[in-house]
Amino acid sequence: xxxxxxxxxxxxxxxxxxxxxxxxxxxxxxxxxxxxxxxxxxxxxxxxxxxxxxxxxxxxxxxxxxxxxxxxxxxxxxxxxxxxxxxxxxxxxxxxxxxxxxxxxxxxxxxxxxxxxxxxxxxxxxxxxxxxxxxxxxxxxxxxxxxxxxxxxxxxxxxxxxxxxxxxxxxxxxx
Amino acid sequence: xxxxxxxxxxxxxxxxxxxxxxxxxxxxxxxxxxxxxxxxxxxxxxxxxxxxxxxxxxxxxxxxxxxxxxxxxxxxxxxxxxxxxxxxxxxxxxxxxxxxxxxxxxxxxxxxxxxxxxxxxxxxxxxxxxxxxxxxxxxxxxxxxxxxxxxxxxxxxxxxxxxxxxxxxxxxxxxxxxxxxxxxxxxxxxxxxxxxxxxxxxxxxxxxxxxxxxxxxxxxxxxxxxxxxxxxxxxxxxxxxxxxxxxxxxxxxxxxxxxxxxxxxxxxxxxxxxxxxxxxxxxxxxxxxxxxxxxxxxxxxxxxxxxxxxxxxxxxxxxxxxxxxxxxxxxxxxxxxxxxxxxxxxxxxxxxxxxxxxxxxxxxxxxxxxxxxxxxxxxxxxxxxxxxxxxxxxxxxxxxxxxxxxxxxxxxxxxxxxxxxxxxxxxxxxxxxxxxxxxxxxxxxxxxxxxxxxxxxxxxxxxxxxxxxxxxxxxxxxxxxxxxxxxxxxxx
Numbered sequence: 001x002x003x004x005x006x007x008x009x010x011x012x013x014x015x016x017x018x019x020x021x022x023x024x025x026x027x028x029x030x031x032x033x034x035x036x037x038x039x040x041x042x043x044x045x046x047x048x049x050x051x052x053x054x055x056x057x058x059x060x061x062x063x064x065x066x067x068x069x070x071x072x073x074x075x076x077x078x079x080x081x082x083x084x085x086x087x088x089x090x091x092x093x094x095x096x097x098x099x100x101x102x103x104x105x106x107x108x109x110x111x112x113x114x115x116x117x118x119x120x121x122x123x124x125x126x127x128x129x130x131x132x133x134x135x136x137x138x139x140x141x142x143x144x145x146x147x148x149x150x151x152x153x154x155x156x157x158x159x160x161x162x163x164x165x166x167x168x169x170x171x172x173x174x175x
Numbered sequence: 176x177x178x179x180x181x182x183x184x185x186x187x188x189x190x191x192x193x194x195x196x197x198x199x200x201x202x203x204x205x206x207x208x209x210x211x212x213x214x215x216x217x218x219x220x221x222x223x224x225x226x227x228x229x230x231x232x233x234x235x236x237x238x239x240x241x242x243x244x245x246x247x248x249x250x251x252x253x254x255x256x257x258x259x260x261x262x263x264x265x266x267x268x269x270x271x272x273x274x275x276x277x278x279x280x281x282x283x284x285x286x287x288x289x290x291x292x293x294x295x296x297x298x299x300x301x302x303x304x305x306x307x308x309x310x311x312x313x314x315x316x317x318x319x320x321x322x323x324x325x326x327x328x329x330x331x332x333x334x335x336x337x338x339x340x341x342x343x344x345x346x347x348x349x350x351x352x353x354x355x356x357x358x359x360x361x362x363x364x365x366x367x368x369x370x371x372x373x374x375x376x377x378x379x380x381x382x383x384x385x386x387x388x389x390x391x392x393x394x395x396x397x398x399x400x401x402x403x404x405x406x407x408x409x410x411x412x413x414x415x416x417x418x419x420x421x422x423x424x425x426x427x428x429x430x431x432x433x434x435x436x437x438x439x440x441x442x443x444x445x446x447x448x449x450x451x452x453x454x455x456x457x458x459x460x461x462x463x464x465x466x467x468x469x470x471x472x473x474x475x476x477x478x479x480x481x482x483x484x485x486x487x488x489x490x491x492x493x494x495x496x497x498x499x500x501x502x503x504x505x506x507x508x509x510x511x512x513x514x515x516x517x518x519x520x521x522x523x524x525x526x527x528x529x530x531x532x533x534x535x536x537x538x539x540x541x542x543x544x545x546x547x548x549x550x551x552x553x554x555x556x557x558x559x560x561x562x563x564x565x566x567x568x569x570x571x572x573x574x575x576x577x578x579x580x581x582x583x584x585x586x587x588x589x590x591x592x593x594x595x596x597x598x599x600x601x602x603x604x605x606x607x608x609x610x611x612x613x614x615x616x617x618x619x620x621x622x623x624x625x626x627x628x629x630x631x632x633x634x635x636x637x638x639x640x641x642x643x644x645x646x647x648x649x650x651x652x653x654x655x656x657x658x659x660x661x662x663x664x665x666x667x
Contacts, residue, residue: 003547006538007613013534021527024505031512034444041506045451045498052497056490059541063486066543069479090306115301116408118473118550120617126626128547128615133474135408136300140475157550157617159294160301162227162308165620 002127068130070107073143080107080143086154088117088134090161093154093169102149102173108142110134117167118158124150131157146173187258188663191581193268195659197251198574200276202649204244205567209645211237213638219623220631228308230621231292235317238295239282242423243324245562247275248570249429250331253377255577256370256436261342267334271327278323281316289313294619296419297321299391299411303398311399318395325388328422332381339375343367349375350460351453359450366448369499372456373432377425380463384425388418409476416470424463424492427529427561430569431500434522437576438504441519442511446503455495462492469540473549482542489540493533501530517586517594517648518579521572524598528564528605532557535609550619553612560605563641564598571597571645574652581662582655593647600641607634 065076074080081104085096089112100106110119112134120131121144129152132142146152156167211233217223218230225233254268285291291313293301302314343349343365351372353362367375391414394406439446465488471477472485504526513519535557539548548554579586607630616627623631 001544001547003551003553003613003615006544006548006553007609010535010538010609010613014531017530017534018527021505021523021530024509025523027510028508028513028515030510032510034511037444037506037509041502042451045502048498048502049494052494056494060483060486060490063541063543064483067479067482068543068546069475069482071479090304115304116298116412120550122615126615128551130546131473131549133471135412135474135476137408138474138476142475155617159231159296159298159619161305162231162292162621164231165227165617165622 004127068132068142070141070143073105077105077143077145080105082106084108086110086119086134087113088119088156088160088167089113090115091156091163091167093119093156093167095154095169095171098170099172099174100146102146102175105143105145108132108144110140110142111138112136115160116158117156117160120155120157121171122153122155123148124152133158149173149175186262189265190254190258190263191577192660193263193265193272194251194255194577195581195656196269197247197254197272198570198577199652199656200272201244201246201248201251202571202574202652204240204279205248206642206645206649208237208240208244209638209642211240213635213642216631216635216638218621219628220635221623221625221628222632222635224622227621228290228292231294231308231619232286232290234619235292235294236282236286239317239321239324240279241562242295242419242426243275243279243282245566245570246324246328246422246426246429247272248574249426249433249566250328252433252570252573253335253370253374253429255573256433257338257374260368261338261371261374263338264334267330271331271334274330275324275327278320278325278327281320281323285309285313285317285320289316291317293317296415297395298415299395299406299408302395315396315399318392321388322392325385325392325418325422328381329385332378332385335374336378336382339367339371339378342371343375346375350457351448352457354450355453355457366453369435369446369448369452369456370432372448372453373428373435376456376460377428379460380421380425383464384418384421387414387421390414391418409471409474412471412474413468413477416467417464420467420470421463423558423562424466427566428459428463430525430566431496431529433569433573434500434504434525437518437573438507438522440576441513441516442507443513444507444511446507452499452503455499458495459492462488462495464488466492466540469545472542472545486540486542490537493537496533497530501526515591517590518572518576520591520594521568521575521597524594524601525565525568525572527598528568528601529561529566531605532559532561532565535560547615548612550617551612552608552616552618555618556605556608556612559608564601564605568598568601571648575648578652578655578659581660582658583662584651584655584658586651590648590651593644597641597644597648600637600639600644603637604634604641607631607637
């Protein structure tokens, strides 16, 4: 899943909704008694309720298998084989290692020395592939498998002060 | 005797004027805060680059100011639609307005003078750990300003709750619980209107929300005073987002009530508190408090069950909003025979925007999706959609309706064109934010690399269209304001 894929789903749903909206808005000048409309609305509400509950339940269950949290990722993708410590401070990232092999589960142990930060991995094409918050007083565990080699950029995605936009470092993923 | 006949004109006149004050002040603040938003987009587009410290100060003011302004406008609208039917204490309403303005003043001072730039989230411990970018006094001024805005909302909610409960004859009646639990067999005659139900629901949740805000804000002052050394970052974050997220959401519910009360004037169709409407609005009391953990999905230290509650809550709260407000509103419009006027155009735009923003929000509230969308421009994309094209459209539509009704002023083809253009410009603006989110462009970056800037540049043009349209509608309202203030009470 990529941000572009998410946008495509959003755009498709929004276009369908916009078409329905235009249809309703353009119908306004042609009058029909509300006594004829109200029962249809009641039926529509009931059907939509069942539909929304069904879609929501399916999405909830499906997303359960893709939760990014370490216990779930360890079950789905296997136990991590490499550990990388990532420490954030205003406004730099320090890693215990900068070179990582592709295709194996890597566990990032992410922490912060000062304020909240966010450890966000951007692939060589610039797409965000995973993230986790770096919080003072906590070590957050992110497990990720790098499928493609290349130079990945780690950016901070949690506002951390005036140089927030410049807080980045690189990780090289080797074949 | 009908309900309309029971309304006393002097009570409605008093309510209308308080509503006008809130709406006009809120709308004026929105325009100014919108200019700060434009400054941010110009900076990110590389068209007018400002220093990062100024950017974050402007961003902080824009964020807090927009929430405060939208809230004021929606609060005012609710005062207007309750009108003479529910007796609100005018002194309490005016006190809340003044407190909110003083609070906003503190935020203006903290940001524009003190360079405070920790964002609307004022996420602990950043306010007190800026590496010299702003002083502790600037942070305290901002936090105190937010506290005053919250206290103002608390006063308003307490007054709303007191008034609706007194009007209905008890909290159970104000929420139509007898009607609800008898599946509509009992109490149908005394069911409050949808707007009155929303008033009670928002008032209850508003009190809870402000209490959550106090749990977050009070320790910040204790830290500044040296009484405690710090607080747990995760604990603080939970209460911050319970406060901030819910407050922003309640704004939209208040604004939606303006549509329940006003759209029927144009369509000639009564918007009744049917059993599904009563059920939906009562469910909102709980549901609106549940989604906030979606702000903490990437805080992996948070218990997983709470993250799942956040996803269920985010999905769940969308259901009554869509089935009650959106479908109800579409049912009002569908083949109603009405002519399009400024207020109804803005209400229709609001129904579109709340839904599109909701689609973006629900997608992002799915935990695995959030992994790649959180804190990208997708987030401001969705909340700008249901703020700018939802809550603000509803509130502006109601303000135009109220001023028009009290001043007797008509509208022109230009007015209606401006209303449509507002929607068009707003839609283009938020579309570019969604595009940027899809491109993984981070939010809250003072500087964008060249590859991220093409949507920024296009969005500036759309902001311009929307701003001109809003300024036109605002100008018309301003011209008629004196007549509206002195004018006749609006008909029920």
